[in-house]
Amino acid sequence: MRVVVDYDLCESNAVCMAVAPEVFEVRDDDFLYVLDETPPEDLRAKVEEAVVRCPKQAIRLED
Amino acid sequence: MTTMGHVVVVGASLAGLHAARALRRQGYDGTLTVVGDEPHLPYDRPPLSKQVLAGTWAPERTALLTARDDDLDLTWALGRAATGLDPRARTVALDDGTDLPYDGVVIATGAAPRRLPGTDGLAGVHVLRSLDDAVALRADLDAGPARVVVVGAGFIGAEVAATARSRRLSVTLVEPLPVPLGRVLGGEVAETVAAVHRDEGVDLRLGVGVEAVEGGDRVERVRLADGTTIACDVVVVGIGVTPNTGWLEASGLPLADGVVADATCRVGPGIVAAGDVARWPHPTYGEDLRVEHWDHAIAQGGHAAETLLAGDGARPFAPVPWFWSDQYDRKIMLAGRPAAAEEVRVVDGSLAERRFVALYRRGDQVVAALGMNRPAPLARWRMRLADGVSWAEATAPAEG
Numbered sequence: 100m101r102v103v104v105d106y107d108l109c110e111s112n113a114v115c116m117a118v119a120p121e122v123f124e125v126r127d128d129d130f131l132y133v134l135d136e137t138p139p140e141d142l143r144a145k146v147e148e149a150v151v152r153c154p155k156q157a158i159r160l161e162d
Numbered sequence: 163m164t165t166m167g168h169v170v171v172v173g174a175s176l177a178g179l180h181a182a183r184a185l186r187r188q189g190y191d192g193t194l195t196v197v198g199d200e201p202h203l204p205y206d207r208p209p210l211s212k213q214v215l216a217g218t219w220a221p222e223r224t225a226l227l228t229a230r231d232d233d234l235d236l237t238w239a240l241g242r243a244a245t246g247l248d249p250r251a252r253t254v255a256l257d258d259g260t261d262l263p264y265d266g267v268v269i270a271t272g273a274a275p276r277r278l279p280g281t282d283g284l285a286g287v288h289v290l291r292s293l294d295d296a297v298a299l300r301a302d303l304d305a306g307p308a309r310v311v312v313v314g315a316g317f318i319g320a321e322v323a324a325t326a327r328s329r330r331l332s333v334t335l336v337e338p339l340p341v342p343l344g345r346v347l348g349g350e351v352a353e354t355v356a357a358v359h360r361d362e363g364v365d366l367r368l369g370v371g372v373e374a375v376e377g378g379d380r381v382e383r384v385r386l387a388d389g390t391t392i393a394c395d396v397v398v399v400g401i402g403v404t405p406n407t408g409w410l411e412a413s414g415l416p417l418a419d420g421v422v423a424d425a426t427c428r429v430g431p432g433i434v435a436a437g438d439v440a441r442w443p444h445p446t447y448g449e450d451l452r453v454e455h456w457d458h459a460i461a462q463g464g465h466a467a468e469t470l471l472a473g474d475g476a477r478p479f480a481p482v483p484w485f486w487s488d489q490y491d492r493k494i495m496l497a498g499r500p501a502a503a504e505e506v507r508v509v510d511g512s513l514a515e516r517r518f519v520a521l522y523r524r525g526d527q528v529v530a531a532l533g534m535n536r537p538a539p540l541a542r543w544r545m546r547l548a549d550g551v552s553w554a555e556a557t558a559p560a561e562g
Contacts, residue, residue, distance in 0.1 A: 110493070112486060113541035114457070120545070125538035151180070152460060154208065154486060 173270030174198025177437025180463030498530030
């Protein structure tokens with residue numbers, strides 16, 4: 100599982116961080132940082148939830 | 163898991179789509195029919211008042227379905243409205259005379275915008291809810307009106323005003339309350355939003371209602387309760403919505419400003435509800451809520467699907483409501499339930515900078531957090547609100 104963020108779409112809404120803080124962090128500079136681009140399988144459900152809940156649909160998963 | 167062969171989702175909406183996705187994700191493999199009264203496949207509403215209205219997005223870009231949804235194996239019944247639900251016969255009636263049998267049904271018919279009396283058929287008067295509404299309003303804005311009057315300074319009205327200003331149109335925003343968004347945000351925070359709009363050149367008329375919208379074939383002016391008139395060629399009405407429950411009136415299902423569900427989103431045997439149309443007792447807030455937010459439609463759509471499949475094992479639905487609103491270069495985010503808060507305190511940034519987090523207190527608990535251009539702290543507050551956080555703990559000086 101590989102996490103890909105489209106930074107042209109991302110508005111740093113930080114919803115992904117609320118859902119999967121292990122993988123996503125919006126820092127004080129208001130930019131999104133992907134902490135783990137290839138998160139372990141046990142985080143899949145959370146990461147998929149973050150994909151779904153992103154208001155800009157800026158995150159996708161590549162298997 | 164209950165055995166079901168036919169599930170009907172009534173509402174080709176965000177909530178309806180996410181219910182359908184969740185049903186498949188959780189292994190439901192029977193027929194899945196999605197009914198929508200609009201001709202469109204599900205689309206995303208937040209861009210309607212922003213990118214679509216601004217003209218930066220083609221309307222098609224709001225489509226919600228992705229390639230992955232091809233596997234959902236959905237049967238679409240679009241352009242057809244549900245007209246009834248018979249819980250004994252277990253059928254949903256459509257306006258073309260069809261009766262769809264169901265083992266399980268998801269009620270996700272959303273809500274319809276309220277209109278001003280006496281404006282039917284008056285050209286230039288708009289509401290903004292659907293894709294067709296947005297396209298029609300955009301066409302009127304493209305024509306370069308001399309003035310746009312927005313009635314109602316809720317989130318839709320405030321966003322429309324902001325987008326119209328970004329198109330360099332003259333905008334008057336009329337609101338009967340003394341501040342925009344006052345019912346939701348509270349005094350000082352709402353004042354800050356008002357100041358943003360004023361600085362962006364919006365003519366704010368607060369604390370005054372609309373007496374009449376006048377014109378011949380087309381709107382010519384808005385008459386306010388204080389006797390003043392505003393000449394205009396376009397009026398946008400954003401005065402709230404009414405849940406779409408008319409089709410359920412003969413069903414015997416409980417209706418009270420929405421269809422009434424239990425804590426698990428179940429309305430009756432084989433019947434669940436989600437999204438703007440659903441009212442349910444929130445287990446931790448101890449009150450019946452009906453929430454009209456984008457994120458809520460996703461979460462409750464998924465939860466309702468889970469409840470439908472879970473039978474007696476259904477779990478209560480206890481989300482922290484959350485939404486955002488983009489106005490000019492300000493991003494407003496709100497998590498929780500600010501209604502009836504007794505105190506509002508800025509804990510991060512300042513109102514003057516228009517970059518802050520404000521917390522809302524009720525009793526000894528934080529019940530909501532609002533951020534303006536502070537998305538990351540707001541996400542953290544959203545997480546903390548889910549666990550419950552005391553006012554004392556939240557407002558204690560940070561350590562280290």
